[in-house]
Amino acid sequence: MPELTPSQTVGPYLALGLTWPDGHLVVPEDAPGAIVVHGVVTDGAGEPVPDAVVETWQADADGRFDHPEDPRGGSGFRGFGRCLTAPDGSWRVVSVKPGAIGDGQAPHIDVSVLARGLLDRVVTRIYFPDEQAANAADPLLATVPQERRSTLLAVPDGPGRFRFDIRLQGEGETVFLAV
Amino acid sequence: MTTSPPTHVRGYAPAPAGTHPNLDWPAYRSTELRAPKHRPILLPHRLTEVTGPLLTGPAGPADNDLTRQHAGEPQGQRIIVFGRVLDSDGRPVPDTLVEVWQANAAGRYAHQNDNWPAPLDPNFTGSGRVVTDSLGNYSFTTIKPGAYPWRNHHNAWRPAHIHFSLFGRAFTQRLVTQMYFPDDPLFPYDPIFNSVPDEAARKRMIATFDLDATKPEWALAYRFDIVLRGREQTPFEEPHA
Ligand SMILES: [Fe+3]
Numbered sequence: 001m002p003e004l005t006p007s008q009t010v011g012p013y014l015a016l017g018l019t020w021p022d023g024h025l026v027v028p029e030d031a032p033g034a035i036v037v038h039g040v041v042t043d044g045a046g047e048p049v050p051d052a053v054v055e056t057w058q059a060d061a062d063g064r065f066d067h068p069e070d071p072r073g074g075s076g077f078r079g080f081g082r083c084l085t086a087p088d089g090s091w092r093v094v095s096v097k098p099g100a101i102g103d104g105q106a107p108h109i110d111v112s113v114l115a116r117g118l119l120d121r122v123v124t125r126i127y128f129p130d131e132q133a134a135n136a137a138d139p140l141l142a143t144v145p146q147e148r149r150s151t152l153l154a155v156p157d158g159p160g161r162f163r164f165d166i167r168l169q170g171e172g173e174t175v176f177l178a179v
Numbered sequence: 180m181t182t183s184p185p186t187h188v189r190g191y192a193p194a195p196a197g198t199h200p201n202l203d204w205p206a207y208r209s210t211e212l213r214a215p216k217h218r219p220i221l222l223p224h225r226l227t228e229v230t231g232p233l234l235t236g237p238a239g240p241a242d243n244d245l246t247r248q249h250a251g252e253p254q255g256q257r258i259i260v261f262g263r264v265l266d267s268d269g270r271p272v273p274d275t276l277v278e279v280w281q282a283n284a285a286g287r288y289a290h291q292n293d294n295w296p297a298p299l300d301p302n303f304t305g306s307g308r309v310v311t312d313s314l315g316n317y318s319f320t321t322i323k324p325g326a327y328p329w330r331n332h333h334n335a336w337r338p339a340h341i342h343f344s345l346f347g348r349a350f351t352q353r354l355v356t357q358m359y360f361p362d363d364p365l366f367p368y369d370p371i372f373n374s375v376p377d378e379a380a381r382k383r384m385i386a387t388f389d390l391d392a393t394k395p396e397w398a399l400a401y402r403f404d405i406v407l408r409g410r411e412q413t414p415f416e417e418p419h420a
Contacts, residue, residue, distance in 0.1 A: 001267055001268065001269050001409075002265050002266075002267055002269055002404070002406040003195075003198075003267065003379070003380070003383060003406060004194050004195070004198050004199075004267055004380070004383075004406050004407070004408065005354065005356050005383055005384065005405045005406045005407070006198055006199050006200065006356060006375040006380045006381065006383065006384055007199045007200060007354060007355060007356055008200070008342075008355065008356045008357040008371060008372075008374075008375075008384070009207075009209075009355075009371060010342065010344075010355050011342060011357075012290075012292060012293075013280065013288045013290040013292070013293060013342075014280070014342075015290065016280040016288060016289065016290055016304070016305055016306045017278045017279060017280025017306045017342055017344060018278060018280075018344060043212040043213050044211075044212035044213070044216075045212050047212070049213065055353075057227065057230075057231060057232060057350050058227070059226075059227070063184070065226065065227075065230040066233075067230035067231065067233060069185070069188070069226070069229050069230050069349075070184075070185070070226060070230060071183075071184075071185055072183070072184065078232065078234075079230075079232060080231075080232035080234065101184050101225075101226055101227070102183065102184040103184045103185070103225060103226060105225060105227075108227065110227050110228065110350050112350075112353055114355055115213060116209055116213075117207070117209030117210050117211075117212070117213035117214075118202060118210070118213055118214070119199075119200035119201070119202055119204060119207065119210065119371070119374050120199050120200060120202060121353060121355065122202070122215060122219075123219075123222065125222075139223075140220075140222060140223075143220060143221070144220055148217075168212075168213045168214070168215055169212060169213060169214060169215050169216055170216070173215055173216060173217055174215075175217070175220060176215050176217070176219045176220070177219055177220055177221070177222035178219035178220065178221050178222060179191075179222050179224070179228055179350070179351050
């Protein structure tokens with residue numbers, strides 16, 4: 001059987017290969033129910049990380065994936081967002097709030113972060129602050145130490161806006177997940 | 180539409196130890212403030228992880244020929260880079276977007292932050308996209324990138340390489356890697372190449388010269404097969420409401 005190809009860093013010039021004009025638009029800005037999820041990526045010194053890319057993957061508003069492994073069928077929803085960080089470490093994705101899949105998990109977005117200085121991607125999840133009951137029953141959140149759980153919760157930031165900062169290292173380090 | 184989600188999903192097998200770099204790798208100095216200090220928490224694979232973006236765009240017609248993106252031909256050795264994208268069960272990964280980026284023949288990137296004294300090439304941008312066919316095959320035409328210096332340590336040079344980004348068919352299969360060329364004298368000195376602990380795994384990042392695929396009086400050819408994660412042998416038992 002073939003053996004896996006190793007991971008390597010995206011390096012400093014990722015913008016050359018990974019820039020898409022509409023990468024951050026999972027849905028158009030003016031789509032009904034559109035939300036903005038945004039934040040900054042910072043390093044262990046609290047400095048912004050200007051050469052990272054944040055990628056998101058999520059269900060549609062009904063909790064479905066447009067993918068053959070979802071037996072309920074797809075809605076044509078792209079589900080994928082990609083935003084390179086700006087010089088101030090900021091990123092921003094326009095999407096819809098994912099619905100509950102119906103398998104006991106709270107609504108969530110899977111996130112990959114790749115950057116210069118990261119030899120492999122790091123993975124985390126965004127949960128929503130207005131889903132307290134669902135979050136309390138979520139099987140993954142239950143395995144995260146209480147004192148670090150808040151790093152997986154987006155922060156309300158105005159109507160239809162959620163803030164999710166990603167701290168790669170140090171104080172308030174984001175919980176990263178082994179997939 | 181039906182509304183019941185799958186109650187079981189079959190997850191993806193973990194990578195054998197030594198296949199991927201440890202994030203904390205002091206020889207590559209940029210890891211120092213960026214590698215997380217906490218151990219990652221296990222995310223058992225559920226529907227979100229075994230699905231993923233099935234993107235075939237935004238690859239355009241000229242995107243797989245990096246020598247034809249400008250009015251003139253770029254400087255350097257024209258090469259064909261091709262191969263198959265497979266999973267570790269041996270199955271091809273069809274219809275998946277492959278993104279590549281690289282330096283020009285002189286080792287310089289067409290990027291504002293790369294300003295070491297090597298020439299830019301007005302006929303070379305160094306980025307391309309290609310989608311695998313139904314058997315997982317891909318191919319693109321480019322020029323052989325040069326080695327380039329970086330400031331990681333005294334007299335540090337990266338071996339010539341092409342950056343590759345792949346999605347596969349699931350969130351768990353996402354991979355970004357670098358393809359290297361055979362017999363590069365810089366291998367022993369490169370902390371990024373050597374961040375992969377297992378020597379056999381490291382060698383899987385090196386393309387092989389393929390005379391049969393070479394086009395006479397046109398281009399040399401290198402084969403680079405890429406292997407993404409395959410499935411777990413048994414489905415993950417999902418306790419659900
Ligand atoms: Fe590079």
